[in-house]
Amino acid sequence: MADKKLVEAITSMEEDFAQWYTDVVKKAELIDYTSVKGCMVIRPAGYAIWELIQKQLDDMFKETGVQNAYLPMFIPESLLQKEKDHVEGFAPEVAWVTHGGQQELQERLCVRPTSETLFCDYYKNVVQSYRDLPQVLNQWCSVVRWEKETRPFLRSREFLWQEGHTAHATAEDAEARTLQMLHVYAEFLEKVLAIPVIKGQKTEKERFAGAVATYTVEALMHDGKALQSGTSHNFGDGFAQAFGIQFTDKDNKLKYVHQTSWGVSTRMIGGLIMVHSDNSGLVLPPRVAPVQVAIIPIQQRKEGVLEKAAELKEMLKDFRVKVDDSDKSPGWKFSEQEMRGIPLRIEVGPKDIEAGKCVICRRDTRDKMEVPFGELAGKVKELLEKMQTEMLERARAHRDSHTYVAKDYEEFKQIFGEKAGFVKAMWCGCQDCEDKIKEELSVTSRCMPFEQEQLSDVCVCCGKPAKKMVYWGRAY
Amino acid sequence: MADKKLVEAITSMEEDFAQWYTDVVKKAELIDYTSVKGCMVIRPAGYAIWELIQKQLDDMFKETGVQNAYLPMFIPESLLQKEKDHVEGFAPEVAWVTHGGQQELQERLCVRPTSETLFCDYYKNVVQSYRDLPQVLNQWCSVVRWEKETRPFLRSREFLWQEGHTAHATAEDAEARTLQMLHVYAEFLEKVLAIPVIKGQKTEKERFAGAVATYTVEALMHDGKALQSGTSHNFGDGFAQAFGIQFTDKDNKLKYVHQTSWGVSTRMIGGLIMVHSDNSGLVLPPRVAPVQVAIIPIQQRKEGVLEKAAELKEMLKDFRVKVDDSDKSPGWKFSEQEMRGIPLRIEVGPKDIEAGKCVICRRDTRDKMEVPFGELAGKVKELLEKMQTEMLERARAHRDSHTYVAKDYEEFKQIFGEKAGFVKAMWCGCQDCEDKIKEELSVTSRCMPFEQEQLSDVCVCCGKPAKKMVYWGRAY
Numbered sequence A, B: 001m002a003d004k005k006l007v008e009a010i011t012s013m014e015e016d017f018a019q020w021y022t023d024v025v026k027k028a029e030l031i032d033y034t035s036v037k038g039c040m041v042i043r044p045a046g047y048a049i050w051e052l053i054q055k056q057l058d059d060m061f062k063e064t065g066v067q068n069a070y071l072p073m074f075i076p077e078s079l080l081q082k083e084k085d086h087v088e089g090f091a092p093e094v095a096w097v098t099h100g101g102q103q104e105l106q107e108r109l110c111v112r113p114t115s116e117t118l119f120c121d122y123y124k125n126v127v128q129s130y131r132d133l134p135q136v137l138n139q140w141c142s143v144v145r146w147e148k149e150t151r152p153f154l155r156s157r158e159f160l161w162q163e164g165h166t167a168h169a170t171a172e173d174a175e176a177r178t179l180q181m182l183h184v185y186a187e188f189l190e191k192v193l194a195i196p197v198i199k200g201q202k203t204e205k206e207r208f209a210g211a212v213a214t215y216t217v218e219a220l221m222h223d224g225k226a227l228q229s230g231t232s233h234n235f236g237d238g239f240a241q242a243f244g245i246q247f248t249d250k251d252n253k254l255k256y257v258h259q260t261s262w263g264v265s266t267r268m269i270g271g272l273i274m275v276h277s278d279n280s281g282l283v284l285p286p287r288v289a290p291v292q293v294a295i296i297p298i299q300q301r302k303e304g305v306l307e308k309a310a311e312l313k314e315m316l317k318d319f320r321v322k323v324d325d326s327d328k329s330p331g332w333k334f335s336e337q338e339m340r341g342i343p344l345r346i347e348v349g350p351k352d353i354e355a356g357k358c359v360i361c362r363r364d365t366r367d368k369m370e371v372p373f374g375e376l377a378g379k380v381k382e383l384l385e386k387m388q389t390e391m392l393e394r395a396r397a398h399r400d401s402h403t404y405v406a407k408d409y410e411e412f413k414q415i416f417g418e419k420a421g422f423v424k425a426m427w428c429g430c431q432d433c434e435d436k437i438k439e440e441l442s443v444t445s446r447c448m449p450f451e452q453e454q455l456s457d458v459c460v461c462c463g464k465p466a467k468k469m470v471y472w473g474r475a476y
Helices: A001-009 A017-027 A043-065 A084-093 A116-126 A173-190 A238-243 A267-276 A307-313 A330-339 A351-356 A372-399 A409-417 A433-440 B004-009 B018-029 B046-063 B084-092 B116-126 B171-191 B238-243 B269-278 B305-315 B329-337 B350-355 B375-399 B410-417 B433-442
Strands: A029-033 A041-042 A075-077 A095-102 A102-113 A135-144 A157-168 A199-201 A213-220 A225-238 A247-249 A254-256 A258-265 A293-297 A320-323 A342-350 A357-360 A368-372 A403-405 A424-425 A444-449 A467-472 B031-035 B040-042 B074-076 B097-101 B103-111 B135-144 B158-169 B200-201 B213-220 B227-238 B246-248 B254-256 B258-266 B293-297 B321-323 B346-347 B356-363 B370-372 B401-406 B422-427 B445-450 B468-473
Touching: A001 A116, A001 A351, A017 A029, A017 A267, A017 A357, A029 B254, A041 A043, A043 A135, A043 A157, A043 A173, A043 A267, A043 A320, A075 A293, A084 A238, A095 B046, A095 B116, A116 A135, A116 A157, A116 A238, A116 A258, A116 B031, A157 A173, A173 A199, A173 A213, A199 A372, A213 A267, A213 A372, A213 A444, A225 A267, A225 B246, A238 A258, A238 B305, A238 B445, A258 A267, A293 A307, A293 A330, A307 A320, A307 A342, A320 B097, A342 A351, A342 A372, A342 B227, A342 B401, A351 A357, A368 A372, A368 B350, A368 B410, A372 A403, A372 B040, A409 A424, A409 A433, A424 A444, B004 B074, B040 B046, B046 B171, B046 B269, B084 B238, B084 B410, B103 B305, B116 B135, B116 B158, B116 B258, B158 B171, B158 B200, B171 B213, B171 B227, B213 B269, B213 B375, B213 B445, B213 B468, B227 B238, B227 B269, B246 B375, B258 B269, B293 B305, B293 B422, B305 B321, B305 B346, B305 B350, B305 B375, B329 B346, B346 B350, B346 B375, B370 B375, B410 B422, B410 B433, B422 B445, B433 B445
Parallel strands: A293 A320, A293 A342, A403 A424, B293 B321, B293 B346, B401 B422
Antiparallel strands: A029 A041, A075 A102, A095 A102, A095 B097, A135 A157, A157 A258, A199 A213, A199 A444, A213 A225, A225 A258, A247 A254, A342 A357, A357 A368, A424 A467, A444 A467, B031 B040, B074 B103, B097 B103, B135 B158, B158 B258, B200 B213, B200 B445, B213 B227, B227 B258, B246 B254, B346 B356, B356 B370, B422 B468, B445 B468
């Protein structure tokens, strides 16, 4: 009965996807709510995923020459206002500090919603010569945006992220870094999180406040909705002009720097869940699974069982392994391992020990196999790698089978009326069409993908000559 | 001339210790000031030290069963007020958020100065049974205290730290964890930062707001002032009673949990500087040096020099090595390596290459030696280990030679009038004496050390029977 209770508490995703998501997040103990609306506790099981993301992404950053730093969490109102588009984009949704201790502040401070203005203020101080460039900094921190509607990981008032901010001597260098980081994100999402992405550029309407170009990686969730999973912005020299960030170049002329910024957040954990998990709970790709193998002893009070479990753990010391020797029933432990998304389960009891083997069960496919003890380490390695690859392939197949083509407005409307997924369609490049589509179909342009196709010659909306193929979708 | 400029900019510590400190922090590029008073930029050279601290301390935490989590940065005013002593201790120095977006908040939120109240609110939700205990959580985050006087790393309005918060079934378990973490801090400070510490208990007056016992590790700086370098608090069940954190124990009775908290911060980087650095700049213990070896090519345009430098770097791939092949002069590069506290400098030029050797220079002692290329990796390993050990020994010798004993008030007064350091003296245990000493001599009780000595039978202040030996000092 206890086993049942654990499993029954999850709503099935076919019945109510949003509720299923909330159930997984709660039952897998990733998140707890707090007394501040929209602010969450990231529990150890959730935070351990974030640590694995941080470690692997940070290593990738550093290979490209990124250095970490830390800038303050407070931005004076006057500093936020220096770049016009930027302040218009963010001022409506920031939290304001008005008092320090018992005193009212002379100027109020906002809690950073993003740190472009702070990095600009800093670069203005430290960049004087071409020798000081490029500046390629990143920080891991929390940011605050006073959202009205919030959902765990996907949209919360405070969230964790990394934000890279760079300054370069030329426009070309800035554009190259913007794209380089987008490719890092795409590689990370595919190889580590097993989430396939579409790489492309945002339309002007969807651009970041103050950017001249915004690039994005877009993923498709299980329910057919799109999740913007990382963005990289080229600011040109707009911020440099607003903040006066100039350097003396090799030719002895004073020039403005060219800047970029790029970020991903704990939102990716939401993506992980909505791409891979199922009605039994979390399914985690091995590379971000805090525990990769759960060893569950059967009839653990029988002589030699716990010893054998410990021995198997020792054989698997290259992996993240946990022996569950708690006093719960094996059935309960199985449910718990599934709920928490542990990639492999090893069952070992007296009969197995006698036969010199154990049973391995994969979380994603539930494939079960018997493995002799002597082959265990090799088999675990093979299965974890295979699972990592197959999870990406499955997610890609799901995405591809939920990506449609619309050649005219009727078709476009019909698809979004009946189906959920990406729709590829041609666009004239004019914002009126984008606005009309958004208003009438409640879908937004996700990106103009780097891999363009010529689906037709005319805009899906107005019929005028088409400039770009665009991915459209309903967004989280 | 350029070389001179770099070196001359540091005030000598004998002339003005505070200015020397500020100069090192600025010239070694650890910190930059910002437009928000008391909030600093931790620059890449400074943040890389913090990353090495985090990594090694986090590993030590995890070996004792600590799990990381993340709790919100905002605390509702009503939550902060739940524990009486705690709110009195912190409310006067917090930053208040009063507006979210365009709207005034119904209840104002403070930016966390520390997170006891948030962890209590969380534990109240997740702890029901003895099976849920212990909870041994930690978070790495930034906190805000609206200080009036600020100094880089030592006291700033926002700073980075880790805060561990635990909940236990019994008072004994809580006390054991409190002490365990203090020992972890002491070991970390000595082995990694090469800073010797006195372990002891704070007097009631110096206790953390809401704690029943506060333990501390105290270090002595180069100028003879004391730096509290880490604290560990036992809260008993006071917070549990205020927040209603109860669990059903094995005997089926409802009981309050017993809690602890413990933290260290970026302040330790200030300690690192004030214990080890000198008039040429930073001196870093190898284990927290972001760059451990600087290879400086001499006459680098001559054929084969840069190639050899790269070859040496390859030979040293177990260490953090940088080749400085910039177009600055070798003299400038030497000054820079010294300023940044890089433990070892390797000089290699055409003559060295011909002779099959290079020159290694130690940052701390400036010892120079010639080392054949074939022995380089072994020699670097040996020197880094030796330097790590000797830096601790030197710091310990300095501390011991600046630790005095006072048996009566005249002697006590005289020592603090003439010398700077720790003074060991007996104390009756009464706060009146502590207050008098603080008022008259501007020194505070640092701790009642675990290693007690019987210096005399009477209190150094009032002459009544003594209860404890106390370390006294001027604090940062």
